[in-house]
Amino acid sequence: MAKGSKAAADFSSFVRKRKTDESERIPDKKANTVGQKLAACRVSKAQWERLQHLCIAEDTSVQAVVSEALADWFRKRGLPW
Known part of the structure; x- marks a missing residue:
């Protein structure tokens, strides 16, 4: 498997594990780095x-x-990127 395909599969798995539930906070719209967005x-x-x-x-x-x-x-x- 190509590295790009493996990364896409890994990331898809990562996203599936992050299903949104009502108890999660809504990310801060002012977050301006990837780390801050993911932390939010x-x-x-x-x-x-x-x-x-x-x-x-x-x-x-x-x-x-x-x-x-x-x-x-x-x-x-619908979050800023």
């Missing part, structure tokens, strides 16, 4: 570290896939 969504430290690992990958196609998946995740929820 109450993403666990382990999930954030996994996402950082995917984003730091040397393969730029992996970075692009993860970045686009994350942007799409925020857009679908």
Whole structure:
């Protein structure tokens, strides 16, 4: 499997685990970094570290896939990216 496909699958799994429930806080609209946005969504430290690992990958196609998946995740929820 190509690295980009693996990253997309990993991120899709990450997103599925983050299903929204009514007890979650709504992210702060003023959050301006990925870390602040994910923190506002109450993403666990382990999930954030996994996402950082995917984003730091040397393969730029992996970075692009993860970045686009994350942007799409925020857009679908009507959150600023």
